[in-house]
Amino acid sequence: MALPKRIIKETERLMNEPVPGISAVPHEDNLRYFDVTIDGPSQSPYEGGLFKLELFLPDDYPMTPPKIRFLTKIYHPNIDRLGRICLDVLKSNWSPALQIRTILLSIQALLGAPNPDDPLANDVAQKWKEDQNAAIETARQWTQEHAKP
Amino acid sequence: MNQYRQKYSLAQSGELAHRKSIPPSKLMVGHDFSQEFKDQPALDPHGDARQLVRLVQCRSCSKPLSAPVTLPCGHTTCRACLAPTRPRDNISYPNTPDRQYGITCKICDEEYPTVECSADVTLTKVMEVVKQTIARVQDTPEAPVCVLEEIPVSEDDVHDSNDEKELTSYQGHRKEFRGGRLHATFQMASDGELRYNSDVQYRASPSDAQIHAHLDAELFNGLREAAHSELDCLVCYNMMLDPTTLPCGHTFCRHCLVRVMDHSSICPICRAGIHIPPIAIQNYPSNGRLVALLKSLSPEHVQARVEALESEEDNSEGALSTPLFVCTLSLPNTPTFLHIFEPRYRLMMRRCMEGNRRFGMVMYNRSSAPQGDLGPTSFLQYGTMLEIINLELLPDGRSFVETRGVSRFRIKAYGQLDGYYVGNVERVDDVPIIEEEQLERQEVLEAQAWADAYVLENPQDPRTPENFPGLLSTDELFRRCIGFVEQMSQRSAPWLSSRIVNVYGPPPDNHKTFPFWFASVLPIAEEEKYRLLATTRVRERLLIVYSWIKRIEGQRWPSGNSCSIL
Ligand SMILES: [Zn+2]
Ligand SMILES: [Zn+2]
Ligand SMILES: [Zn+2]
Ligand SMILES: [Zn+2]
Numbered sequence: 001m002a003l004p005k006r007i008i009k010e011t012e013r014l015m016n017e018p019v020p021g022i023s024a025v026p027h028e029d030n031l032r033y034f035d036v037t038i039d040g041p042s043q044s045p046y047e048g049g050l051f052k053l054e055l056f057l058p059d060d061y062p063m064t065p066p067k068i069r070f071l072t073k074i075y076h077p078n079i080d081r082l083g084r085i086c087l088d089v090l091k092s093n094w095s096p097a098l099q100i101r102t103i104l105l106s107i108q109a110l111l112g113a114p115n116p117d118d119p120l121a122n123d124v125a126q127k128w129k130e131d132q133n134a135a136i137e138t139a140r141q142w143t144q145e146h147a148k149p
Numbered sequence: 150m151n152q153y154r155q156k157y158s159l160a161q162s163g164e165l166a167h168r169k170s171i172p173p174s175k176l177m178v179g180h181d182f183s184q185e186f187k188d189q190p191a192l193d194p195h196g197d198a199r200q201l202v203r204l205v206q207c208r209s210c211s212k213p214l215s216a217p218v219t220l221p222c223g224h225t226t227c228r229a230c231l232a233p234t235r236p237r238d239n240i241s242y243p244n245t246p247d248r249q250y251g252i253t254c255k256i257c258d259e260e261y262p263t264v265e266c267s268a269d270v271t272l273t274k275v276m277e278v279v280k281q282t283i284a285r286v287q288d289t290p291e292a293p294v295c296v297l298e299e300i301p302v303s304e305d306d307v308h309d310s311n312d313e314k315e316l317t318s319y320q321g322h323r324k325e326f327r328g329g330r331l332h333a334t335f336q337m338a339s340d341g342e343l344r345y346n347s348d349v350q351y352r353a354s355p356s357d358a359q360i361h362a363h364l365d366a367e368l369f370n371g372l373r374e375a376a377h378s379e380l381d382c383l384v385c386y387n388m389m390l391d392p393t394t395l396p397c398g399h400t401f402c403r404h405c406l407v408r409v410m411d412h413s414s415i416c417p418i419c420r421a422g423i424h425i426p427p428i429a430i431q432n433y434p435s436n437g438r439l440v441a442l443l444k445s446l447s448p449e450h451v452q453a454r455v456e457a458l459e460s461e462e463d464n465s466e467g468a469l470s471t472p473l474f475v476c477t478l479s480l481p482n483t484p485t486f487l488h489i490f491e492p493r494y495r496l497m498m499r500r501c502m503e504g505n506r507r508f509g510m511v512m513y514n515r516s517s518a519p520q521g522d523l524g525p526t527s528f529l530q531y532g533t534m535l536e537i538i539n540l541e542l543l544p545d546g547r548s549f550v551e552t553r554g555v556s557r558f559r560i561k562a563y564g565q566l567d568g569y570y571v572g573n574v575e576r577v578d579d580v581p582i583i584e585e586e587q588l589e590r591q592e593v594l595e596a597q598a599w600a601d602a603y604v605l606e607n608p609q610d611p612r613t614p615e616n617f618p619g620l621l622s623t624d625e626l627f628r629r630c631i632g633f634v635e636q637m638s639q640r641s642a643p644w645l646s647s648r649i650v651n652v653y654g655p656p657p658d659n660h661k662t663f664p665f666w667f668a669s670v671l672p673i674a675e676e677e678k679y680r681l682l683a684t685t686r687v688r689e690r691l692l693i694v695y696s697w698i699k700r701i702e703g704q705r706w707p708s709g710n711s712c713s714i715l
Binding site: 004005006062064096097 | 383384385386387405408409411412415417418420
């Protein structure tokens with residue numbers, strides 16, 4: 001099936017006007033599959049880390065959201081062990097007027113502002129609530145260990 | 150007794166006679182879009198300068214549109230040129246503050262609630278770039294002079310306040326500008342000296358006209374480039390095809406909107422609810438101004454997209470893609486529990502579980518009545534799409550399936566697949582809210598007139614809603630139905646036992662879905678409940694349900710002679 005114009009245009013724009021701290025490159029053999037990297041936001045426990053993600057545009061994109069998950073291990077209350085992300089715009093709040101770019105920005109923002117009240121990784125969220133400083137320290141260590149550029 | 154029965158059935162038939170639907174022509178501004186574009190010549194920036202400027206002129210004030218508002222009929226005026234708001238009488242549902250006042254379109258006289266009269270976001274942006282682009286060529290002192298003479302045209306369908314006299318006495322303006330026709334004409338309209346309907350006669354020497362034509366082409370290209378990015382659909386990223394503007398003011402390609410509404414019923418941009426059923430989007434008016442602008446700015450683009458879409462649709466049309474389970478009556482928003490043992494249905498369930506977990510439930514056609522174009526099929530033509538919530542597979546291959554009704558449909562064509570029926574189905578949805586409102590008003594007024602006339606001839610009969618149910622507002626019908634349920638539950642009616650309520654839930658406080666709930670719990674024949682599946686209006690459903698209630702009340706308390714009604 002031919003690639004929809006929308007995906008071509010989004011890809012072109014991601015290449016030509018990249019978002020600072022984010023890159024998304026489609027696979028040559030599957031233009032719906034992207035290798036994504038996100039820089040950890042400054043002043044967050046993820047600062048200095050380079051996080052790899054995979055992103056896939058399903059057949060009915062943009063009617064349904066892109067499928068996306070972290071490949072790099074990360075300690076975050078809204079990201080589980082399998083790298084799945086708890087973010088409303090990736091689920092019930094998806095809208096076809098959103099795009100790859102806005103989704104990746106939302107994920108970057110989520111790294112800067114973890115939300116332990118809406119957790120996906122329950123153990124991490126609990127740690128985050130009980131002893132935030134310790135949790136942030138763990139997140140920093142994980143970043144050092146697993147997200148070295 | 151006979152007298153009462155006669156009266157009641159008269160009231161009923163009177164009611165039926167009121168059920169006129171809105172003529173399709175009214176809803177079909179955007180129909181057969183592709184035909185409209187075949188052989189549409191492009192407008193020439195020099196020769197058609199007058200026509201091009203008219204595309205952005207307000208029909209009320211004749212100036213270039215300022216803060217444009219596009220109404221659901223597809224007509225556009227400046228916000229300041231909208232008719233004043235007026236209370237909307239005789240409408241009881243939906244009863245929200247933003248629907249209590251309405252604005253009447255000056256062009257087609259249709260009335261819309263204020264909530265549906267929003268700023269046209271796309272046209273607002275287009276007007277901004279048009280004004281900016283033209284302002285950039287404002288001063289062309291070296292360009293030759295272009296003389297414009299306004300030729301007033303009196304049209305019968307002029308909706309302005311101008312009366313006949315004023316029109317004949319209207320002289321028309323004469324202006325001179327340095328620059329091309331396009332720029333000069335736009336300028337004249339901006340100055341308020343060129344009426345929407347007027348023509349323009351241009352005067353310039355042939356050599357000057359040649360320079361003007363060149364300037365016009367240049368400006369036109371500038372406009373085209375500037376407007377282009379504003380005319381992209383935010384769903385498909387293509388130039389809008391058959392632009393359709395939602396009541397919130399956001400515009401998308403019509404077919405993009407149809408696809409969006411398969412998934413949700415909110416605007417992709419502002420998330421405002423879309424109160425238009427998916428099927429009605431097909432006939433919802435296009436944004437007339439945007440259609441005309443696209444047509445003149447990029448005719449070749451539009452044509453290419455029409456063709457691409459047509460070939461796409463040819464492939465998917467007419468597919469017998471919905472598996473049909475012929476068994477029982479299911480209703481939207483309510484659960485149906487099935488025990489699957491026949492091998493053909495086991496196969497069907499397995500396939501459903503691998504696919505979208507949906508199948509159609511239809512009833513047996515016990516009377517072998519013809520089913521529309523399908524003829525006397527073994528099943529009825531209206532059904533309910535069920536979604537599998539839970540499937541419990543037993544070791545021997547049977548299964549228990551818990552489903553929930555998601556939508557209604559009509560079967561357009563059918564065939565067989567491995568022993569079970571499959572169909573090409575079309576969704577059955579309620580008419581747009583605006584039509585629901587208009588018809589409530591129309592029917593109540595007609596019922597009033599009808600009841601008045603009847604009572605005049607039969608003064609012994611009181612003019613009460615008992616005799617004339619059509620007098621009841623939609624909301625009042627709903628209240629009475631809810632009241633009946635409350636009364637019955639106080640009397641511990643067996644069909645409202647806790648066991649039933651556990652399965653079907655309490656009565657929904659929702660005019661739209663209440664009748665389906667009521668039909669699920671009420672012990673009457675399925676054939677009667679089946680009537681609800683074909684309904685397309687909330688009021689229509691409530692009237693059906695209300696007629697059941699009247700009959701039950703008649704049976705329960707045989708007072709006087711009215712026990713054998715209906
Ligand atoms: Zn105006
Ligand atoms: Zn109108
Ligand atoms: Zn589109
Ligand atoms: Zn909107």
